[in-house]
Amino acid sequence: MKRPPxxxxxxxxxDDRPWSVHRRLFALSAPVIGLNVLNVLSxxxxxxxxxxxxxxxxxxxxxxxxVQIVFLLMILMFGLSIGTVAIVARAxxxxxxxxxxxxxxxxxFLTVIAGATVAALGNLFAPSLLALFGASPAVSELGxxxxxxxxxxxxxxxxxxxxxxxxxxxxxxxxxxLAQLMATGLNVGLNYALIFGHFGFPALGLQGAALGTVIxxxxxxxxxxxxxxxxxxxxxRISMKGFQVDGETVRYxxxxxxxxxxxxxxxxxxxxxxxxxxxxxxxxxxxxHAIGLRVQxxxxxxxxxxxxxTSAMVGQALGxxxxxxxxxxVRASILLATSIMSVLAAMIVGAAGTITQLFDVEPGxxxxxxxxxxxxxxxxxxxxxxxxxxLVGMLQGAGATKTSLRINFVATILFQIPMSLCLGFWLxxxxxxxxxxxxxxxxxxxxxxxLAYRRGAWARAGASA
Numbered sequence: 001m002k003r004p005p006x007x008x009x010x011x012x013x014x015d016d017r018p019w020s021v022h023r024r025l026f027a028l029s030a031p032v033i034g035l036n037v038l039n040v041l042s043x044x045x046x047x048x049x050x051x052x053x054x055x056x057x058x059x060x061x062x063x064x065x066x067v068q069i070v071f072l073l074m075i076l077m078f079g080l081s082i083g084t085v086a087i088v089a090r091a092x093x094x095x096x097x098x099x100x101x102x103x104x105x106x107x108x109f110l111t112v113i114a115g116a117t118v119a120a121l122g123n124l125f126a127p128s129l130l131a132l133f134g135a136s137p138a139v140s141e142l143g144x145x146x147x148x149x150x151x152x153x154x155x156x157x158x159x160x161x162x163x164x165x166x167x168x169x170x171x172x173x174x175x176x177x178l179a180q181l182m183a184t185g186l187n188v189g190l191n192y193a194l195i196f197g198h199f200g201f202p203a204l205g206l207q208g209a210a211l212g213t214v215i216x217x218x219x220x221x222x223x224x225x226x227x228x229x230x231x232x233x234x235x236x237r238i239s240m241k242g243f244q245v246d247g248e249t250v251r252y253x254x255x256x257x258x259x260x261x262x263x264x265x266x267x268x269x270x271x272x273x274x275x276x277x278x279x280x281x282x283x284x285x286x287x288x289h290a291i292g293l294r295v296q297x298x299x300x301x302x303x304x305x306x307x308x309x310t311s312a313m314v315g316q317a318l319g320x321x322x323x324x325x326x327x328x329x330v331r332a333s334i335l336l337a338t339s340i341m342s343v344l345a346a347m348i349v350g351a352a353g354t355i356t357q358l359f360d361v362e363p364g365x366x367x368x369x370x371x372x373x374x375x376x377x378x379x380x381x382x383x384x385x386x387x388x389x390x391l392v393g394m395l396q397g398a399g400a401t402k403t404s405l406r407i408n409f410v411a412t413i414l415f416q417i418p419m420s421l422c423l424g425f426w427l428x429x430x431x432x433x434x435x436x437x438x439x440x441x442x443x444x445x446x447x448x449x450x451l452a453y454r455r456g457a458w459a460r461a462g463a464s465a
Contacts, residue, residue: 079261088169089315115155310393
């Protein structure tokens with residue numbers, strides 16, 4: 001995308017030719033997809049290396065609890081990043097360089113405050129959270145070894161998320177991907193040294209895994225910051241010199257980001273309810289569900305990458321005062337997301353048995369049969385989910401996060417959870433009934449999102465929607 005000159009009133013709009021929009025969307029999405037894969041890979045690296053420790057069973061259990069807590073405490077940061085992308089993209093689309101810089105300053109300030117708050121409160125309540133999740137005393141001790149460094153220095157992870165978000169807002173997804181690629185390589189080396197005590201370092205186990213991850217986040221932030229300051233990441237440079245808190249801008253960001261944070265919280269509530277229902281019917285199904293979630297995490301990465309790119313492009317188009325261009329982006333996003341998700345769905349459904357065996361599950365066991373059933377149900381939902389994921393990107397890019405929250409509340413709290421109870425328990429469909437509520441709620445989310453798109457309020461109301 002061509003950068004708008006300072007003072008320009010419009011961003012370079014997508015070419016009227018349909019395939020031009022598709023090419024731009026794909027070019028912006030591909031590095032985001034790669035970045036998301038690398039983020040998943042970082043966790044896989046920690047898990048694989050900690051699985052080689054002498055107390056591997058306890059270490060992996062502790063890591064699982066700790067990572068869940070880290071993700072839970074990160075919800076507000078994800079909301080802030082979504083708000084930042086929406087505002088930065090609009091300002092960039094309008095060619096308002098000063099506004100872009102100002103928003104980046106305010107977002108950096110909020111991120112540091114969020115990091116300091118999570119570091120203080122997270123460390124204070126970490127033992128209680130581990131106990132609440134059901135960790136034994138021995139596992140809790142190991143979990144704290146991972147959580148203490150992760151929470152104390154979480155500001156680096158948060159700043160990494162913020163840098164990637166702001167760069168995406170101005171149409172640069174390549175720099176965050178390259179920074180994370182280098183950081184992932186560094187993480188592998190540091191984990192090898194710090195977990196097992198190689199190259200003269202002490203063997204720190206889980207604490208070493210956390211420190212390796214923290215340092216790699218700090219490295220990624222440094223790379224992206226240097227790129228921004230040297231002008232290699234676009235026309236925007238940022239400086240905190242003369243910084244003052246702008247209450248209006250902060251409230252504006254929080255107005256967009258807070259509903260997005262609650263949106264993510266609802267998704268976690270839905271996930272927790274599924275696991276709770278499955279555990280009451282058959283604990284074996286919980287293990288199968290965990291396998292399916294790992295597959296789901298990877299299968300949904302392309303769709304989420306397209307959604308994030310859609311958010312930036314929609315924000316830029318609306319900032320340039322071109323709702324028609326925004327609609328072209330949305331249509332291209334729906335086509336691209338559903339096409340990719342449909343291909344992945346066919347692969348998952350067709351190879352469900354083979355995929356399950358990759359997790360060392362014996363064919364013919366109950367876990368094996370449950371895992372195949374869940375993956376096939378997941379596969380059926382994926383093409384429809386592609387529509388919904390693309391439209392979530394539209395709503396976030398427009399700043400209409402309240403609309404997205406309303407849709408998710410209706411489809412998750414008022415429909416999916418009661419439907420799981422109805423099908424699983426009252427109609428006696430058991431595990432399959434609980435799982436069937438997921439594709440049904442996805443259809444409802446997609447339908448409501450399409451309705452929001454057609455009404456068009458997202459293109460007019462912006463952050464007030």
